[in-house]
Each structure stands twice: as structure tokens, then as C-alpha cells.
Amino acid sequence: MHIILAKPRGFCAGVERAIQCVERSLELFGKPVYVLNQIVHNTHVVNSLQKKGAVFVRNIEDVPENSILLFSAHGVGPEQWEKAQKRHLKVIDATCPLVERVHRSAKKYAEQDYTIILIGDAGHDETIGTMGWAKGKVFLVQNIHDAQTIEIPENDYIAYITQTTLSIEDCKKIVDILHERFPHLQSPSSGNICYATTNRQKAVLSLAKKADIVIVVGDSESANSRRLADIARSVGKTAYLVLDATEIKTKWLKDVKTVLITSGASVPEEHVQGVLKFLSNWEPCSIEEICVASENVHFKIPPAIREKE
């Protein structure tokens, strides 16, 4: 079997930073430190931080007063900041700076009295946070049907923003429809879909044609991982999303000569290596890594937990 390893894959700068924020907070303040929601959407990452002393909660009310609280890479709305303040929590903000940029746009448009269209997934942590900054003047558009049917008063100023981890292709189709329906629609000055999402999707799009099947390592909760599998399917390939090697079924590998492997932005590389090991044990494999885009993005952790330089 021939294995193509897509590059870039796995951790993005925002995920790296969020994990560092939790680890550094544990070092500095001791355990427990509390984290609102999953720090990143990967069960393995969450479990490993839990073992080190992080406590994950869904509600700020569950955090004892005067504790340390981290906001996840997906960000939160202003109401969570207010709740944290009321409980006298010391907040370490692990929101990815690229998500924060979208929050700033939402806030700016809301202050200028725009009606905001947010293209994103209902119920996703990032979408919930961004909607908070849009201060109620926001419509969520999840798909083409929503874009075709959404009703906004004609005279409103309208702007759109997006979740950072959307499919580039699907988002473009939605934006085209919105532009057609609302010619005065304002676009973000630079796209909101982040560099890591863009590069991982580009790699799958260009490499999937060389493979019989595609295995995406990623959590089913992870929007960007799910999109990678969807993109492979959109070019006619069978694609499987697996949390790790234990989820692979050997029947998938019958008559398969070439497998493309990639991983979502919240996936530790060890789980990709686990999949490689599983396949190599199944039958002899040749492995080729193909780099489609180079990345050299790193974000600093917040000053409050940075080592003294």
C-alpha cells in the first residue's frame, strides 16, 4: 500500500497557543485551572490536559469564585466576560487571535448599526461567541438554502462575517448568493477563513485525486476536521473521519492501493503516526509526504502567563 501524508496537517498556531495557555497556567497557578468548553475540539487533547489538572466546564457558574478560568481557542461573547468578572475569576484568554479578529469585525459592524450575516454552524462554540459580539443584530446563515431565503429589510446596511473553519468552496457559493440578493452587502476586508483551514483544505483538494481513499484524523466535534472529509467526498473519494487508529476498520482497506492521510487543526501528530503504524502492520507500506503549502505561523501566549523575557 502507498500512503500519501498531506502537509500541512495537524496543529495550527491557534491550537498550539491554546494548549500552551492551559499548560503554562497550570505551571504558574497550580491545579485546578478551569476551562470553559473544550479548549480545542479534540478528545485526546482534552483528556491529557484533564490529567494534568485542568477542569472543563460548560457554565461559568460551575467555576468557584476567585479561580483561574481559561476561555477556549474558539472564543466567547462579551456576556461570558461579564459573568467571569462577577465571579472574580482571573481570566486567561486562549481565544485564537484569528477568531478575535472576527469578533472585532462583529463588534465594529454592530456599533455602526449594520445588520450582520454570520456564515457558520449553529451551536458551534465559535459561532456562539461571535454572535455575542454582534449584539443581536445578527442572522446565522448555515447553507445555500438559508442564503436564498433569509429576509432582511431592504434599507438595512448589511455586512457578512464567517466562522474561521468553513469550507472555502461552500462559503464562496453562499457569499455569491448573498451578494446577488443584497448588492450593497459589505465583505470583510480580508477573508475570515483562517490560513490553517485554507491550507489543509487545499492539500486535500490537490492530493485526494492520487488516492483511493482518504483518512482524516480528527474529532467528530471538530468543524475543520469534518470539512476535510467533506472536501475529499466532494471530489468523489471515500473519506473516513477517525479519532485515532482504533477506529479504522480493516474492511475499508480491501483492494486499496493508495491512501491519503491528513489531520485536522486540533489533532496531535502522534495520532497520525498511530494510523501510519496501524496501516504498516496491516500490510507493507511506502510513505510519501507531500507539502502543498508551507506554514510558519506562531502566536504568543497572553502577557500574564508569558515567561519573563
Ligand code: SF4
Ligand atoms: S483553525 Fe484557524 S482560527 Fe481556528 S484556532 Fe486554528 S488558526 Fe485559529
